[in-house]
Amino acid sequence: MTDATVTHALAPWLERQRDRLIGHSGHALLLQGPSGLGQCPLALALAQAWLCQQPVSVPNGHALRGCGTCASCHGIAVRTHPDLRVLMPETLMLELDWPLDESAQKDIDDKKRKASREIRDDATRDLITFTQRTASGERGKVVVIYPADRMNGVTANTLLKTLEEPSGDTRFILATDAQHLLLPTIRSRCVSHDMVGPSHDEGVSWLVTQGLNTALASVLLKAAGGRPDDALSMSERGWTDARWSAIPKALRAGQLEPLQDVSGSELIEVLQKVCHDQLAVQVGGSPRFFEVQALLPHTSLTSLSAWSQALQKSARTAEHPFQAGLMLEALVGQARHALAPPQS
Ligand SMILES: [Zn+2]
Numbered sequence: 001m002t003d004a005t006v007t008h009a010l011a012p013w014l015e016r017q018r019d020r021l022i023g024h025s026g027h028a029l030l031l032q033g034p035s036g037l038g039q040c041p042l043a044l045a046l047a048q049a050w051l052c053q054q055p056v057s058v059p060n061g062h063a064l065r066g067c068g069t070c071a072s073c074h075g076i077a078v079r080t081h082p083d084l085r086v087l088m089p090e091t092l093m094l095e096l097d098w099p100l101d102e103s104a105q106k107d108i109d110d111k112k113r114k115a116s117r118e119i120r121d122d123a124t125r126d127l128i129t130f131t132q133r134t135a136s137g138e139r140g141k142v143v144v145i146y147p148a149d150r151m152n153g154v155t156a157n158t159l160l161k162t163l164e165e166p167s168g169d170t171r172f173i174l175a176t177d178a179q180h181l182l183l184p185t186i187r188s189r190c191v192s193h194d195m196v197g198p199s200h201d202e203g204v205s206w207l208v209t210q211g212l213n214t215a216l217a218s219v220l221l222k223a224a225g226g227r228p229d230d231a232l233s234m235s236e237r238g239w240t241d242a243r244w245s246a247i248p249k250a251l252r253a254g255q256l257e258p259l260q261d262v263s264g265s266e267l268i269e270v271l272q273k274v275c276h277d278q279l280a281v282q283v284g285g286s287p288r289f290f291e292v293q294a295l296l297p298h299t300s301l302t303s304l305s306a307w308s309q310a311l312q313k314s315a316r317t318a319e320h321p322f323q324a325g326l327m328l329e330a331l332v333g334q335a336r337h338a339l340a341p342p343q344s
Contacts (some may be wrong), residue, residue, distance in 0.1 A: 028163055177194075
């Protein structure tokens with residue numbers, strides 16, 4: 001969820017995971033799995049439960065969740081809890097309205113440097129100091145690190161020492177969608193939890209509560225590979241059900257229109273989804289990202305396979321700043337060729 005406040009109701013699939021994880025007794029938890037399933041709100045909901053002054057029973061009776069009204073829950077909601085430390089890249093902190101430390105904020109305001117896209121070493125050193133001091137409340141301290149894969153080697157090693165010898169009252173929640181990028185020694189010190197997404201119907205219902213209509217919610221949830229957060233952000237970026245469903249036919253006709261203004265890496269991703277689904281139906285499988293009726297009949301397996309490989313190659317260079325318009329034209333030309341009906 002791009003908005004990581006805990007005052008908003010937690011999505012139902014995250015509530016279930018929170019209730020299962022609250023009672024977890026280790027000192028470090030690793031939430032892992034694809035992005036767009038809500039790692040960050042889940043991490044904060046757990047922090048809230050662990051720090052709450054008057055936690056309430058969850059329905060299964062074995063665990064206690066945050067009450068949402070005490071001073072501690074309020075402190076988390078307004079992002080100023082003294083016993084919660086959130087470690088994120090500065091760009092993400094700013095995007096999610098988390099306060100930066102004063103000197104970092106000043107440097108950025110004075111244009112001495114740009115907000116960092118990595119988790120900075122000095123933020124990690126502050127974190128170590130945080131873990132060593134006494135909690136201000138009675139329920140210990142919590143550290144949330146997200147995305148944990150944005151720690152560089154130095155930062156990760158600093159953290160590792162703390163994970164090896166945790167001070168008694170600090171619990172760590174690491175969250176990532178790129179778990180393979182973490183140091184194995186960090187992974188091995190955490191209890192891992194694989195994020196679970198919603199069923200299609202549950203995801204659609206949740207998207208409807210976020211203001212999408214049912215048809216749009218259903219198409220975009222599928223387009224986003226079942227990840228509700230990503231579906232929501234697609235809608236925020238102007239994707240409609242009609243525009244998404246028009247893509248395969250537009251590509252065969254060589255039309256650029258539905259893909260106009262789609263950025264380099266997203267463009268490749270969209271084309272890969274078309275290619276994936278066309279290949280799937282070609283070999284008798286089910287499409288994953290498009291409705292069957294949006295896909296093309298009569299394609300060539302050979303052309304699709306060659307296209308798939310070409311797209312993989314393009315994916316590696318998609319962020320290079322060469323001209324977006326030329327790139328779109330070249331990629332649509334390639335798609336048109338790959339999707340042409342086989343000559344008989
Ligand atoms: Zn509370």
